[in-house]
Amino acid sequence: MSFLKINNATKSYGSTKVLRNIDIDVEEGEFLVLVGPSGCGKSTLLNMIAGLENITSGTISIKGQTMNGVHPSKRNIAMVFQSYALYPNMTVGQNITFGLEMHGTAKPEREKAMNEVAEMLQIKPLLNRKPGQLSGGQRQRVAMGRALVRDPDVFLFDEPLSNLDAKLRVDMRTEIKKLHQKLGTTIVYVTHDQIEAMTLSTRIAVMNGGYVQQLGTPKEIYDAPANLFVASFMGSPSMNLVPAKVVSNGDGIFAQLSTGLSEQVNLRFSNPTEALKGFDQKEITLGIRPEAITDPEGADRKARHIEQITNRVIVTEPAGSDTYVMSSLGGKDCNARMRADAQVAAGQNVPFAINMDKAIPFDPSSEMRIA
Amino acid sequence: MVDQTTSSVAMAADYATPTAVKPDLRTRLQNLIPKLVLSPSLALILVFVYGFIIFSVYLSFTGSRILPVYDWVGLENYEKLFRLRHWSIAIKNLGIFAGLYIAICTAIGLSLAIFLDQKIRGEGFLRPIFLYPMALSFIVTGTAWKWFLDPGIGLEHTMHLWGWESFQFDWIKNRDFAIYTVVIAAVWQTSGFVMAMFLAGLRGIDNEVLKAAQIDGASNWNMYRRIIIPQLRPAFLSAFVILSHLAIKSYDLVVALTGGGPGRATEVPATFMYSYTFTRNQMGIGASSAVIMLMTIAAIMVPYLYAELREKK
Amino acid sequence: MSVASTETAINTGRITRTFIYLLLILFALFYLLPFGIMVINSVKPLSEITGGNMMSLPQVFTLEPWLKAWNSAQVGVEATGLKPYFWNSLKMVFPAVAISTVLGALNGYVLTKWRFKGDTILFGLMLFACFIPFQIVLIPMARVLGFLGIAGSTPGLVLVHVVYGLGFTTLYFRNYYQVFPTELIRAAQIDGAGFFRIFWRIMLPSSGPIIVVSVIWQFTNIWNDFLFGASFADLDSQPMTVALNNLVSSSTGVKEYNVHFAGAIIAALPTLLVYIVAGRYFVRGLMAGSVKG
Numbered sequence: 001m002s003f004l005k006i007n008n009a010t011k012s013y014g015s016t017k018v019l020r021n022i023d024i025d026v027e028e029g030e031f032l033v034l035v036g037p038s039g040c041g042k043s044t045l046l047n048m049i050a051g052l053e054n055i056t057s058g059t060i061s062i063k064g065q066t067m068n069g070v071h072p073s074k075r076n077i078a079m080v081f082q083s084y085a086l087y088p089n090m091t092v093g094q095n096i097t098f099g100l101e102m103h104g105t106a107k108p109e110r111e112k113a114m115n116e117v118a119e120m121l122q123i124k125p126l127l128n129r130k131p132g133q134l135s136g137g138q139r140q141r142v143a144m145g146r147a148l149v150r151d152p153d154v155f156l157f158d159e160p161l162s163n164l165d166a167k168l169r170v171d172m173r174t175e176i177k178k179l180h181q182k183l184g185t186t187i188v189y190v191t192h193d194q195i196e197a198m199t200l201s202t203r204i205a206v207m208n209g210g211y212v213q214q215l216g217t218p219k220e221i222y223d224a225p226a227n228l229f230v231a232s233f234m235g236s237p238s239m240n241l242v243p244a245k246v247v248s249n250g251d252g253i254f255a256q257l258s259t260g261l262s263e264q265v266n267l268r269f270s271n272p273t274e275a276l277k278g279f280d281q282k283e284i285t286l287g288i289r290p291e292a293i294t295d296p297e298g299a300d301r302k303a304r305h306i307e308q309i310t311n312r313v314i315v316t317e318p319a320g321s322d323t324y325v326m327s328s329l330g331g332k333d334c335n336a337r338m339r340a341d342a343q344v345a346a347g348q349n350v351p352f353a354i355n356m357d358k359a360i361p362f363d364p365s366s367e368m369r370i371a
Numbered sequence: 372m373v374d375q376t377t378s379s380v381a382m383a384a385d386y387a388t389p390t391a392v393k394p395d396l397r398t399r400l401q402n403l404i405p406k407l408v409l410s411p412s413l414a415l416i417l418v419f420v421y422g423f424i425i426f427s428v429y430l431s432f433t434g435s436r437i438l439p440v441y442d443w444v445g446l447e448n449y450e451k452l453f454r455l456r457h458w459s460i461a462i463k464n465l466g467i468f469a470g471l472y473i474a475i476c477t478a479i480g481l482s483l484a485i486f487l488d489q490k491i492r493g494e495g496f497l498r499p500i501f502l503y504p505m506a507l508s509f510i511v512t513g514t515a516w517k518w519f520l521d522p523g524i525g526l527e528h529t530m531h532l533w534g535w536e537s538f539q540f541d542w543i544k545n546r547d548f549a550i551y552t553v554v555i556a557a558v559w560q561t562s563g564f565v566m567a568m569f570l571a572g573l574r575g576i577d578n579e580v581l582k583a584a585q586i587d588g589a590s591n592w593n594m595y596r597r598i599i600i601p602q603l604r605p606a607f608l609s610a611f612v613i614l615s616h617l618a619i620k621s622y623d624l625v626v627a628l629t630g631g632g633p634g635r636a637t638e639v640p641a642t643f644m645y646s647y648t649f650t651r652n653q654m655g656i657g658a659s660s661a662v663i664m665l666m667t668i669a670a671i672m673v674p675y676l677y678a679e680l681r682e683k684k
Numbered sequence: 685m686s687v688a689s690t691e692t693a694i695n696t697g698r699i700t701r702t703f704i705y706l707l708l709i710l711f712a713l714f715y716l717l718p719f720g721i722m723v724i725n726s727v728k729p730l731s732e733i734t735g736g737n738m739m740s741l742p743q744v745f746t747l748e749p750w751l752k753a754w755n756s757a758q759v760g761v762e763a764t765g766l767k768p769y770f771w772n773s774l775k776m777v778f779p780a781v782a783i784s785t786v787l788g789a790l791n792g793y794v795l796t797k798w799r800f801k802g803d804t805i806l807f808g809l810m811l812f813a814c815f816i817p818f819q820i821v822l823i824p825m826a827r828v829l830g831f832l833g834i835a836g837s838t839p840g841l842v843l844v845h846v847v848y849g850l851g852f853t854t855l856y857f858r859n860y861y862q863v864f865p866t867e868l869i870r871a872a873q874i875d876g877a878g879f880f881r882i883f884w885r886i887m888l889p890s891s892g893p894i895i896v897v898s899v900i901w902q903f904t905n906i907w908n909d910f911l912f913g914a915s916f917a918d919l920d921s922q923p924m925t926v927a928l929n930n931l932v933s934s935s936t937g938v939k940e941y942n943v944h945f946a947g948a949i950i951a952a953l954p955t956l957l958v959y960i961v962a963g964r965y966f967v968r969g970l971m972a973g974s975v976k977g
Contacts, residue, residue, distance in 0.1 A: 052870050071398035073876030085867035089889035098885075099875030146871075404879040405798035408790050412850055413806060419847040420813040423824040430823060439823070483711060486704045488692050499963060500712045504719070506959035507952050508908035510925045514932050514948040515718040518941060525738060532737045563715065573692065581694060591694055616815045623910035627929055644819040649915070654823060661819040672815045680804050680811075 003028040003186055004049070004154055009058035011044055018044050020210045022058070026154075026203075031180050031187045035197035036207035037233070042190045043158055045207075049188060050156050051075050062153055073102065078147035079156040082163065084139045086131035086146075093118075093127040096145045117145045137168045144179070157189040161196065173199060194234045198222065206230045224360070228367040231287050231360065240293070242330035243364070244286040246279040253277065255286050255359070260312040260328030261349065270305040270357045275370050284370065285362040290324065292358035293336035295344070299353035307354045315346050327352065424665065431659035437652040448659040458660065460635055461643040464550050468639065469618035471554045472561075476614055477607070479558065480565025485595065487566070488573045498570075501563035509560065513627025516556040517543065546636040549629055553637055556628055557621065565610050572606035573599065612675050619668050640664050719952075726750065726945035733941050749942035753931070753950060757943050760919075760930040766947050769927035773907060773954075775838050776923055780845035781902040787846070788853020788898055789891065793883055795854070796861040797869050807858065814851035821848075822915055829916060836918030844916060845906045852905075853898045860894035861887065893965055900966040904955045924951045 002025035011019035019041045026032050034042040047053040049060055051072035060067050067075050078099075086095050096117060097110040105113075118124045121141045131139060140160065147155055160176075161169045177200055180187055191197055197204050198218045206213045206221060206229075214226040225231035231239045244255040247266060253276060254266035267286075269276065299306050314333070317324040318340065325336045325344055336352055344350050361370040434444045452458050483501060487494050504512065519525045522541040530538035542548035576599060584594050622641035629637040631646075640660055648657030696704070725733050726749050728742040736743075755765040795807050825844065826835070834840035864887065872882045913923040928951045932944045959966070 047870075050870070050874060052873065069398060071401065072870075072874045074398070077874065079871065079874050081867040081871060083865055083867050085865060085871035087868060087872070087886055089886070098872070098877070102876035102881070146875075150875075401878055405794040406800065408879070409794045409806070412787050412791050412810070412854070415847050416810050416813050416850060419821065419825070419828075420816060421809070423821040423828075424816070426824040427820045439827070479711075483708070486708055489694065489696050489701065489704055490692070491704070491708065497708055497712055499960075500715050502963070503956065503959060504715060506904055506955040506963075507719075508910065508925050508928075508955070510908075510910050510929050511948045511952045512718075514928065514944060515722050517932075518944070519718045519721065519738075524734065524941070529737055529739050533739075559715065559718065576692075578692065581692065591696060591700075594694060620817050622819075623925070626910070626914075627932070630933065641817065641819055645822075645911075645915075648823060657819075658823060661817065661822070664817040665820045668815055668817055669812075672812060676808055676811055680808050 002026060003030075003063060004188070005059075005061045006045070006049070007059045007061070009045070009048060009060060010056045011041070011048060011053065012056050018210050019048075022212055024205055024212065024215060026186060026188065028186055029184045031189065031200060031202045033197040033201035033204045034188065034190045034207055035192065035194055035204055035233075036213075038192060040207040041210045042192075042207050046079075046156050046158055046188060046190045049154070050077055050079050073099075076150075076153045077156055078150045078152040078154075079158065080143045080147050080160045082159040084131075084143040084160075084163075086139055086142055088131055091128050091130055092123065092134070092142050092145075095131065095142055096127075096149050099146065099150050113149045114145075117149045120148070121145050136164050137172065140164065140172055144176075148179075148183075153186065155185055155187045157187065157191075159191055160189075162191070162193070176200060195236065198234070204234075206233060208233070223358075224369065224371070225287070226369055228285065228287075228362050231362070231369075235289060237290050237324065237335050239287045239289050239360075240329065240332070240334045241285050241287050241362070242332045242334060244284055244330055246276065246282055246284055246361075248277070248280050253280075255284070255361070257286070257330035259309060260314070261310065265307075265309050267307045267309075267354060267356060267359065268305060269359060269361070270303075273371055276361055279361070279363070279370060283364055285364045286330070287360040287362055288334075288354060289358060290335040290337040292355040293334070294353050294355075295338040295342040296351050296353040298339040298342065300355050300357075303355045303357050305356045307356055308351055309354065310349050310351050313344050313346050313348050313350055316344055325350075325352075427658050427665075428662055431655060431662045433655055435654035435658070437654065439654060444655070448655040452656050452659050452663070455656075457635060457638065458640075458643060461638045461640045461660075464637060465619065465639050467550055468554055468557070468621070469615060471551070472557050472618050473611060473614045475554065475558050476562045476565045477610055479562040480610065481569050481600075481603075483562070483566040484569035484573055487570060498567075501566055503563070504560045505564045507560065509621075509623035510627045512556055512560045513624050516552065516559070517628050520552050520555075543629065544633060546633055549633060549636045553621075553625055553628055557618075557624055560624070561614065561617065565614070568610055568613075569603060569606050572603045576602050608675070612671060615671050616668055619664055722945040722948060726942055726949055728942055730938070730940055730942050749940070749946040750950070752940070753943045753947035757931055757940070757947065758934055759927045760934070762919075766924065766927055766931065766950055769922055769924050770950065772838065772917075772921055773924040776841045776845070776921070777903060777906050780842045780849065780906050781899055783842070784846045784849040784853050784902055785895065785898045787850055788855075789857045789888070789895070790883070791850070791854040792857025792859075792861045793887055795858050796864070797866060797882075797887075798879070807854070810851045810854050812851075813848065814855070818848065818911055822911075826916065836916065836921060838921045840916055841912060841921060841923070844912050845902075845909065848912075849902050849905065852901060856894055856898050856901070857891075860891065864890065896962055896965045900958055900962055903958055907955050 004026040006022050006024040009019060009022040010017065022045060024032070034045060036042050044053060048055050049067075051067060051070060055068050062075060062077070086092075087098065090098065093114055096114050100110045100113060114127070115124070118127055121144060123138065123141050123145060126134060126138060126142070131142065134142065143160065157176075161172055164172060173196060180200075189196075189200060198221075201218055203215065203217055204221050205215045208229050214221055214230045216224075221230060221234055225234060225239075228241065232241060242257060244257040244267075247254045247256045252268045253272040254268050256264060256266050258264055294300075296308055311327040311329070314326045314328060316326070321340060323338045323340055323342055323344070325338050325342075327334050327336065338344065362368065363370050430439055431448055432443055432445060433440055434442050434447070487497065491497070520540070520543040522528065522539075522544060527538060527540045530540075543552045580598065581594060584598050589597065620641060621639065622645065625631060625637055625639055625642050631638045631642045640663070644657050644660045644664070647653045647660065721738050724741060725738055727745050727747065728736075729744055729746055729748070732743060753765060754767050756763055757765045759766065759769065791810070795803050829835040829840045829843075832840070832843075834843065868886055869882055872886050877885065907923075908925060909923070910925040910929065913926040914929075917923060917926060928947050931947050
């Protein structure tokens with residue numbers, strides 16, 4: 001039995017089901033990120049863990065205790081909200097200690113706890129200010145302070161960084177990660193930002209349409225996406241998904257597709273699975289991440305098999321650290337990541353190196369990875 | 372930090388089978404409290420509004436005179452009501468009054484709002500002047516205008532003193548025109564309020580759209596006609612709903628300004644109902660006239676409220 | 685909506701602007717005139733009014749009409765002046781405003797933050813109650829007040845005004861609380877605060893503007909009411925508006941216009957005062973309430 005157990009949880013509003021049979025086990029000290037596009041049900045699930053929304057069926061338990069019907073304040077959880085939800089009429093100090101006050105903690109203890117938290121988050125000078133006088137980053141810290149002071153079993157974060165500007169977001173991300181490493185608390189964190197999900201989590205649940213599409217470590221999610229949705233949702237720029245045909249001969253199994261020069265090329269899979277063999281002569285969707293398509297000099301030397309093809313450059317997008325090069329593959333636009341100083345220009349025919357170790361075949365009809 | 376664990380759960384690494392916790396008393400109470408808090412208000416409204424409406428509707432089908440009696444007479448009161456010349460005067464007056472009142476208030480309110488929106492210096496000074504009549508009681512308004520329009524002492528008299536001997540303005544004493552003086556006083560009282568509604572609407576219009584239209588070469592006139600006024604639709608609707616319900620309910624102003632006279636020249640349904648019920652002791656007929664008033668307002672309000680509340684979902 | 689400026693981007697020419705200023709001033713005169721003349725004539729002796737010009741300033745300044753209206757004018761059958769009725773109005777207005785505002789605030793809080801199935805319909809029922817022609821409730825109300833033993837009394841009028849003001853106060857608070865972040869309520873719930881504690885500690889401290897609106901609206905409406913006062917009050921509880929009407933329309937003796945004017949101004953003073961002091965908030969909130977429905 002795990003620390004936080006979501007067992008077959010379902011949520012429906014009338015006849016609309018927003019969450020279907022969710023099963024997630026979270027171990028103590030884990031950092032679980034729920035990620036997905038808006039409307040996928042991730043925030044609803046978080047609210048159900050918090051007790052802010054009822055569970056239609058199934059159970060949610062924390063430390064072996066079923067939480068269905070238990071008041072949010074009795075679950076020993078803390079939550080950081082997207083808007084921070086700081087009480088506008090109270091000072092920072094009062095905001096932080098309000099929960100302790102409600103639970104009947106004596107004043108000296110509250111002060112002590114508040115000071116410890118304020119010290120840790122470096123918000124001591126702000127304690128007597130009102131939330132309206134704080135910057136976005138400061139509000140964020142106070143919101144975290146309010147959660148931390150409760151010393152809860154589970155921290156819940158609901159898109160806590162989405163109201164911050166880009167630079168601050170990265171800083172706070174690091175800070176949250178440090179805090180997790182330092183305190184070792186259990187965290188469930190909701191975001192729509194897949195980079196946040198990758199960087200923060202120990203495990204990710206990718207959600208869409210009320211289902212958990214895939215639950216796994218960031219590496220599993222990134223390298224072995226379970227289906228086309230996960231493949232296209234995780235990663236930026238997103239994975240190239242191009243139609244191809246499986247052909248095989250004595251040398252191995254190939255993905256056959258057309259280039260922008262209207263040539264047919266055969267790309268050999270490095271380590272074809274048994275399942276893939278069953279797709280001989282059938283159409284598949286081939287997934288290749290942009291960083292697996294490079295200029296030949298930039299190709300991964302440790303790769304077991306690299307295919308080199310020539311293709312016409314449609315457009316280049318220098319991004320400073322890298323240059324993204326668009327070409328056509330299988331009739332679709334295909335993004336490649338080349339070194340910043342790769343000499344390519346639109347309209348040229350240039351060589352591309354494709355790391356076939358990283359090529360992932362999908363079944364276009366079931367949208368599942370062929371494995 | 373303070374340990375907030377309220378329940379005594381053993382801190383074992385393995386949490387065998389989940390133990391079900393019944394929703395605690397407080398949680399269940401919390402679910403009930405909102406409804407409990409709402410219920411006194413709801414009870415008041417249900418009894419004093421909807422209960423009373425049902426009672427009045429019932430009375431309108433009885434032969435009640437000075438006191439309610441419960442003999443069912445069917446539609447007799449309504450038939451009588453619509454045969455009464457008194458009632459048809461009241462209906463006609465309401466038609467004239469409501470039509471002009473709504474139209475003029477809207478026209479003045481919209482014009483003033485547009486004028487005030489032209490970066491007018493002294494807006495902060497003018498706006499309260501336009502608005503203050505709204506703070507007055509209709510009885511005060513009626514008293515002021517009754518006297519101001521009195522030919523023997525008010526405007527006409529003053530004009531004569533100033534040498535304009537032929538000036539004549541005796542509408543308030545004239546059976547054919549008295550109802551228009553009610554319109555004047557009512558417009559005076561509420562047009563500033565309508566202006567404020569339109570002004571709020573104008574201030575809510577996106578300026579970038581106007582800049583774009585200017586670049587497209589639209590004249591000010593066209594800008595108002597084609598872009599701005601169409602966007603004020605919600606303000607028009609609110610103004611119409613508020614003004615029409617004020618018009619149908621208007622009672623105090625008529626009482627204070629003309630007392631329904633001269634003769635019955637300014638009788639409206641609200642005064643009709645009052646006099647038939649309380650002074651002429653024809654409660655059944657009074658009730659039926661109130662039902663007609665309610666139905667008129669409901670015909671306007673119910674679709675409006677329905678649309679408003681649906682949108683919000 | 686642009687946050688920076690609410691000023692229109694429209695520019696007008698010089699001639700148009702002159703014309704607009706002229707019209708605005710004319711309208712200002714239209715709004716000021718009847719009441720302004722009433723003020724001027726309330727400090728004239730009666731002879732100056734009946735024999736002179738209403739537009740001219742008083743030649744003899746006198747506060748006699750004001751004193752008479754307040755202390756000794758014939759109101760109905762008694763020569764008490766308006767003073768007792770002024771107190772009647774106050775005794776009715778304060779409790780009625782307080783009770784209806786508190787109930788409206790609680791209702792608005794429930795209807796936005798503790799929503800349940802069917803709450804919109806309930807709100808619709810309450811809202812419609814604001815707009816009914818009160819003629820429809822006059823007859824049963826008279827009987828119920830009698831049945832409750834509060835007919836003709838100030839508590840009876842308080843009850844009537846609370847009931848028929850509830851819809852408006854609920855509407856104001858509901859619209860205001862609707863944009864109040866629900867996350868704050870959730871945070872407070874997790875912090876362990878219950879229904880009343882959230883209301884008292886989180887909602888109320890931020891409700892200043894809408895409380896002002898509700899109080900002003902209710903104060904003006906109840907103070908200015910005539911129909912209920914005329915229908916349900918007896919001599920000991922008659923409000924100001926009814927007394928003023930009796931004063932002005934009493935047919936006995938000479939019509940003392942200056943006393944009538946002074947009386948009308950006294951009747952208007954409390955609401956005008958409220959309007960002058962807090963009118964800005966009122967208009968702002970009223971717009972939010974009525975435009976958004």
